[in-house]
Amino acid sequence: MASIQRALSFIRRFRPRPQFATAARSSPLNDSSASFLSTVGLSRRGSNSSASKHRWDPISALVFAGPTAVFVGLGVNTAYAETASDAEPIAATEQGEAYVTGLRRIEDGSVVSNSHTIKWRIFTDKGRELFLKGKIDEAEKFLRSAIDEAKEGFGPRDPHVASSYNNLAEFYRVRKAFEKAEPLYLEAISILEEAFGSDDVRVGAALHNLGQFYLAQRKLEQAQKCYERALKIEGRVLGYGHPDYANTMYHLGMVLHLLGKVKDSETIVEESIKILEEGGLGETTTCIRRMRYLSQMFLSSNRAVEAEKLQRKILHILELSKGWESLDTIVAAEGLALTLQSLGSLSEARDLLERCLEARKKILPHDHIQVAANMLHLGRVAMHKSNHLRKVNISEARGELDKAKTFVDNSIRIAKTVLNCASKNYNSLQSSDNSNGSAKDQHRALVILLQSMDLAGLLDIAKCELLEKGEKNFIFDAELSLRECIAMFKEPRIRCLLNSPDVKSEYLSCLKHLTTMVNENIDGNNERSTALKELRDEALHVEAELSPRRRN
Numbered sequence: 001m002a003s004i005q006r007a008l009s010f011i012r013r014f015r016p017r018p019q020f021a022t023a024a025r026s027s028p029l030n031d032s033s034a035s036f037l038s039t040v041g042l043s044r045r046g047s048n049s050s051a052s053k054h055r056w057d058p059i060s061a062l063v064f065a066g067p068t069a070v071f072v073g074l075g076v077n078t079a080y081a082e083t084a085s086d087a088e089p090i091a092a093t094e095q096g097e098a099y100v101t102g103l104r105r106i107e108d109g110s111v112v113s114n115s116h117t118i119k120w121r122i123f124t125d126k127g128r129e130l131f132l133k134g135k136i137d138e139a140e141k142f143l144r145s146a147i148d149e150a151k152e153g154f155g156p157r158d159p160h161v162a163s164s165y166n167n168l169a170e171f172y173r174v175r176k177a178f179e180k181a182e183p184l185y186l187e188a189i190s191i192l193e194e195a196f197g198s199d200d201v202r203v204g205a206a207l208h209n210l211g212q213f214y215l216a217q218r219k220l221e222q223a224q225k226c227y228e229r230a231l232k233i234e235g236r237v238l239g240y241g242h243p244d245y246a247n248t249m250y251h252l253g254m255v256l257h258l259l260g261k262v263k264d265s266e267t268i269v270e271e272s273i274k275i276l277e278e279g280g281l282g283e284t285t286t287c288i289r290r291m292r293y294l295s296q297m298f299l300s301s302n303r304a305v306e307a308e309k310l311q312r313k314i315l316h317i318l319e320l321s322k323g324w325e326s327l328d329t330i331v332a333a334e335g336l337a338l339t340l341q342s343l344g345s346l347s348e349a350r351d352l353l354e355r356c357l358e359a360r361k362k363i364l365p366h367d368h369i370q371v372a373a374n375m376l377h378l379g380r381v382a383m384h385k386s387n388h389l390r391k392v393n394i395s396e397a398r399g400e401l402d403k404a405k406t407f408v409d410n411s412i413r414i415a416k417t418v419l420n421c422a423s424k425n426y427n428s429l430q431s432s433d434n435s436n437g438s439a440k441d442q443h444r445a446l447v448i449l450l451q452s453m454d455l456a457g458l459l460d461i462a463k464c465e466l467l468e469k470g471e472k473n474f475i476f477d478a479e480l481s482l483r484e485c486i487a488m489f490k491e492p493r494i495r496c497l498l499n500s501p502d503v504k505s506e507y508l509s510c511l512k513h514l515t516t517m518v519n520e521n522i523d524g525n526n527e528r529s530t531a532l533k534e535l536r537d538e539a540l541h542v543e544a545e546l547s548p549r550r551r552n
Helices: 002-012 020-026 031-039 115-132 136-154 159-174 178-196 201-216 220-237 243-258 262-278 285-300 304-321 327-342 346-363 369-389 394-423 432-465 476-489 492-497 501-519 527-546
Strands: 060-065 070-075
Touching: 115 136, 115 159, 136 159, 159 178, 159 201, 178 201, 201 220, 201 243, 220 243, 243 262, 243 285, 262 285, 285 304, 285 327, 304 327, 327 346, 327 369, 346 369, 369 394, 369 432, 394 432, 432 476, 432 492, 432 501, 476 492, 476 501, 476 527, 501 527
Parallel strands: none
Antiparallel strands: 060 070
């Protein structure tokens, strides 16, 4: 906590503009120590690299930096289901990507080279190669062997051993074998502390890695301690304007936000962005990603106006740097449009969403799930416009409902098409090789379909409310949507998808809303009302079966 207070105190003071061009020369981490940092495999994560590209789908990959085979995750953000709890993807820095020979120059000028050091390098590279080919068991064997060779060739407490421990720890982290990874991280830190002291920048880098490990498991208190200590080391050694300092500050802000310390977290994340901007890195992928995360923090704190300003800034940067031919720009514009919708600026929101739809159709197939999502957003805006117009102009209000229905019908059609195409691979859905493809496609399509069906029911109710006296009031779309929702539950492939908590939550939400709509329109004991009662009871039975409070 003391590190947080120091960071916040520093933010409140005047801070001169950092000079990154001379940072490497003026920092204690100069030529020999910088190259050694990459040698021992402690590359910094996500500081100023633009190697990771924004995409709509969340994809994770792994690369090994140089022959020391440091695991560095490359990830992308998602605009589909991004939350403030999502961790920033990891990117490689120049130091982490530096090519390091198998010979290591030690501080007294001598060179360590023997059969074990050569094998260490070979085994590490082989582990990387096998991992990237999906041969996990073989990769693990080589990474373990690399540790043994490092101990024999360099000595059991040499920093190269720490590098190998860190590599295997990262391997286990990605495989979610957390219980195996943690002791390896801790041992790597112990070796580095013995070699360089507890306040060395290389120890700070290792602590940052350990903080990432704890953050991934939502062990927030442990992550906070690691980031605070790393921040203290980096501030003193690298300087308070260094991108790596900003990177650790950003991750500490994420942890504080997850711990509910909203004001402190927002202040720290804002400062991490400011450091990058003052260093000429304000238009990098990393900085844009952090601004997006901060905008999500603002939205979760009901600060939509501040979020709007930040989203406009992001969109402006992307329009100039990438243009509307990039999905990054489209996603940024869509995010701004949704914020504007929440603020009641419906006309501007619609204009942006229409431009997004037009741009998407030029880049993607017209039956792509992103197109369906875009149409769903436009349908919601049209419904809000109708609600605003119903007291002013009934005719225009009905016209907006018709527009909304057209968008929703198309969204439902596309989502069903995507679901049906993906279901052809249902038999391979259980295999891990295909789970990141077909399963994710079906997840997205089902969520969009459920949200569209929910909106179709709301449009049905809204249309009935605008009927003149004497006109028949039937909620055909709401009834049809509820029947389809119940029918989905009976399909094995959909039941499989409902194992995902977010999909299950979306399904229950849709089911409950549609059930309420139908129940409120049961009138009397006629044949239609009897059919609706049966439909309602069937829906309640499905809800009870899926409810987390259901007793076995």
